[in-house]
Amino acid sequence: MVKEAGRKLIAQNRKARHDYAIEDVVEAGIVLTGTEVKSLRAGRASLVDAYASVRDGEAWLIGAHIPEYTEGTWTNHEPRRIRKLLLHKGEIDRLIGKTKEGGRTLVPLTMYFKDGRAKVEIALARGKKSYDKRQDMATRDAAREVARELGRRAKGRI
Numbered sequence: 001m002v003k004e005a006g007r008k009l010i011a012q013n014r015k016a017r018h019d020y021a022i023e024d025v026v027e028a029g030i031v032l033t034g035t036e037v038k039s040l041r042a043g044r045a046s047l048v049d050a051y052a053s054v055r056d057g058e059a060w061l062i063g064a065h066i067p068e069y070t071e072g073t074w075t076n077h078e079p080r081r082i083r084k085l086l087l088h089k090g091e092i093d094r095l096i097g098k099t100k101e102g103g104r105t106l107v108p109l110t111m112y113f114k115d116g117r118a119k120v121e122i123a124l125a126r127g128k129k130s131y132d133k134r135q136d137m138a139t140r141d142a143a144r145e146v147a148r149e150l151g152r153r154a155k156g157r158i
Contacts, residue, residue, distance in 0.1 A: 020125035
């Protein structure tokens with residue numbers, strides 16, 4: 001059997017970058033059952049309501065939805081079960097310290113296969129206020145307008 005190489009995206013949490021200010025990103029492995037892996041290989045997962053938590057010195061992914069494998073039998077998995085994250089002890093201790101500082105949470109950004117193994121990117125994030133979101137949208141719109149105008153000038157249309 002040929003080993004997979006590279007990175008294959010499974011799911012992305014686009015709303016996380018809108019709702020949170022990302023401070024730090026950590027890659028973690030996920031403990032999965034066989035039918036979960038097969039469902040992920042079919043590209044079926046959702047990180048919309050998911051978050052990560054650290055309890056008793058272990059990291060957990062809570063609320064991630066991996067639907068049941070259609071070809072599975074009675075051994076199928078629970079779609080929204082709590083899944084253990086594989087991190088080094090030092091990374092877990094650092095995340096515990098940063099989340100206890102206050103106002104920070106652990107949010108999953110993307111889930112993907114890296115060299116055949118399921119991984120998830122966990123971000124240490126601070127929630128944005130509504131005026132921060134509006135300000136970000138305004139700067140993005142302004143940058144888009146500048147790029148559009150530069151494109152027009154480059155093409156000779158003024």
